[in-house]
Each structure stands twice: as structure tokens, then as C-alpha cells.
Amino acid sequence: MLKTKNPQAARTQAQIMRALAGRSAIVTGSTSGIGLGIAQALAGQGANVVLNGFGPADQIETLRTEMSREHDVEVLYSGADMSRADKIAEMIDVASHAFGQVDILVNNAGIQHVSPIETFPPEKWDAVLAINLSAAFHATRAVFTGMKQRRWGRIVNVASAHGLIASPFKSAYVAAKHGIVGLTKVIALEGAEFGVTCNAVCPGYVWTPLVEKQIDDQAKAHNISRDEVVRNVLLAQQPNKRFATIEEMGALVSFLCGPAAQSITGTALPVDGGWTAH
Numbered sequence: 001m002l003k004t005k006n007p008q009a010a011r012t013q014a015q016i017m018r019a020l021a022g023r024s025a026i027v028t029g030s031t032s033g034i035g036l037g038i039a040q041a042l043a044g045q046g047a048n049v050v051l052n053g054f055g056p057a058d059q060i061e062t063l064r065t066e067m068s069r070e071h072d073v074e075v076l077y078s079g080a081d082m083s084r085a086d087k088i089a090e091m092i093d094v095a096s097h098a099f100g101q102v103d104i105l106v107n108n109a110g111i112q113h114v115s116p117i118e119t120f121p122p123e124k125w126d127a128v129l130a131i132n133l134s135a136a137f138h139a140t141r142a143v144f145t146g147m148k149q150r151r152w153g154r155i156v157n158v159a160s161a162h163g164l165i166a167s168p169f170k171s172a173y174v175a176a177k178h179g180i181v182g183l184t185k186v187i188a189l190e191g192a193e194f195g196v197t198c199n200a201v202c203p204g205y206v207w208t209p210l211v212e213k214q215i216d217d218q219a220k221a222h223n224i225s226r227d228e229v230v231r232n233v234l235l236a237q238q239p240n241k242r243f244a245t246i247e248e249m250g251a252l253v254s255f256l257c258g259p260a261a262q263s264i265t266g267t268a269l270p271v272d273g274g275w276t277a278h
């Protein structure tokens with residue numbers, strides 16, 4: 001750590017040490033959970049950020065202004081629905097005009113539906129595939145030309161341990177997450193010579209509202225209590241027996257977007273306490 005007694009010099013050093021200063025990022029699904037942790041971490045490294053997702057307007061506005069003030073970066077909000085290609089294109093347009101370019105795209109927005117396959121509602125299948133997989137294709141398609149032209153870009157797809165292995169009752173989610181791991185590899189190959197990297201992160205269980213909701217759904221599917229779901233279903237496969245945090249996810253994505261990770265591309269990185277090591 002550099003030390004100085006001159007406050008002006010200290011500020012300059014702090015700015016230099018922010019690895020993503022001057023970059024601009026879109027993080028889909030960042031009004032809550034993992035996306036919010038990632039947006040905070042990227043802003044903490046100096047990136048301007050577009051927040052996206054749903055929620056009460058006043059809470060999102062507070063989030064936006066506090067993130068901007070805390071990290072001294074610009075933070076915008078787009079309420080674009082990631083199930084709609086036209087809205088995704090609009091969000092990228094707004095970000096490109098506001099910031100001049102999009103350097104970092106984090107495809108994180110996701111939903112879950114838990115049901116045996118015979119009774120899995122087809123409209124839920126369509127929604128899970130649209131938000132968890134197709135949105136990443138549409139968003140990447142819209143930012144890729146600019147990243148290649150500038151010869152710098154970072155795309156991080158938030159997949160899941162379910163991008164690498166399966167569990168019962170999650171047909172759409174597992175299909176979408178396996179799909180996004182494949183998409184990650186294709187984008188990595190197409191971007192490799194242009195300084196554009198693409199990686200997937202594959203969390204096991206992270207403590208977020210999406211997981212909290214699953215506890216109730218799994219309790220119904222297995223006909224057991226919430227405590228039993230946590231102990232015997234959710235963390236049953238996770239050897240370290242702890243939920244990861246959104247701060248850990250933010251730190252990892254921020255690393256993948258930074259200079260030390262420029263040769264890391266096409267990976268699907270498990271963050272699952274050893275789950276997929278079984």
C-alpha cells in the first residue's frame with residue numbers, strides 16, 4: 001500500500017488504484033442480490049454503472065444515489081425487462097449514449113421455477129429461458145462490435161453450479177444455465193483476438209432473495225420444513241456448508257474485469273464450496 005502525507009496525492013493514488021476507473025458497466029438484475037453485490041464492487045473499482053432490475057422506484061433511486069455518492073462514479077438505472085429483446089437494445093443504447101461506450105457487461109438477471117417436469121408450466125419454461133439465457137445473447141450482440149473495435153471488453157455471465165450439474169425439479173433453470181456456459185465459450189472464442197474476454201461464474205448457494213424464495217418452493221416440492229430444506233436440500237451438496245455472500249461474488253467479478261484477468265477467458269468458474277468437486 002502506498003502512503004503519503006499529502007491528501008491531494010493520496011486521492012490521486014486512490015484513483016490510480018481503482019482498476020476500473022473510466023470504464024462503464026451494465027449489470028443486469030442489479031437491484032437485488034448477486035447483481036447488486038457485483039454493481040457495488042465494480043463501482044468500488046471506479047466504473048460507472050447502469051443498474052437494472054425491478055423493485056420499488058423510491059428504493060432503487062436511493063440505491064442509485066448512494067452508490068454514486070459512496071464511490072464517486074456515475075450510476076444510472078434502466079428498468080428494461082430482460083425477457084424482451086427490444087428493451088435490452090434500448091438499455092444498451094441509453095448506456096452507450098450516457099457513458100460513450102459499454103466496456104463491461106455482466107449478464108446476471110435470473111429467475112427460478114421449481115417443479116417436476118410433468119407439471120412444469122410451459123410459460124415458466126419460456127420465461128426462465130428468456131431471462132436466464134436469451135437476454136445474455138441479445139445484450140452481448142448489442143455491445144460486442146464496440147468492444148471489439150476498442151479492443152477491450154469484459155463480459156461476465158452469472159451462471160450457476162447448475163450450469164455444470166443438474167438437480168431434479170429445475171429443468172428450465174438447469175437447461176438455461178448449461179446453455180449460458182456454452183454461450184460463454186463461443187463469445188470467448190469470438191472475442192479472443194480483440195481483447196474481449198468472456199467468463200461464466202458458477203455459484204453454489206449465495207444468500208439472496210432468490211434463494212430465500214426457493215426455500216418455500218422446495219419445502220412444498222419435498223413436503224418438508226424450511227430448516228430441513230436448508231440443511232438437507234440446499235446445502236446438502238455443498239461441502240463447505242455455508243452460503244457464499246454477494247460481496248464475494250462482487251470481488252470475483254471485479255477481478256475478472258480487471259487487468260490481472262486479461263488472459264482468463266472461456267472459463268466456467270465454480271464458486272460452490274466444493275459442490276461440483278464431488
Ligand code: NAD
Pocket residue numbers: 028029030031032033034035052053054055080081082083108109110111131132158159160161202203204205206207208209210211
Ligand atoms: P435475486 O432474485 O436476488 O435478483 C434477481 C435480479 O434480477 C433482481 O434485481 C430482479 O429485479 C432482476 N430481474 C428478474 N427478472 C428480471 C427481468 N425480467 N428483467 C430485468 N431484471 C430482472 O437473485 P440472485 O440470487 O441475486 O440471482 C442473480 C443471478 O445469480 C441469477 O442469474 C441466478 O440464477 C444466479 N445464481 C444465484 C444463486 C444463489 O444462490 N442466489 C446461485 C447460483 C446462481
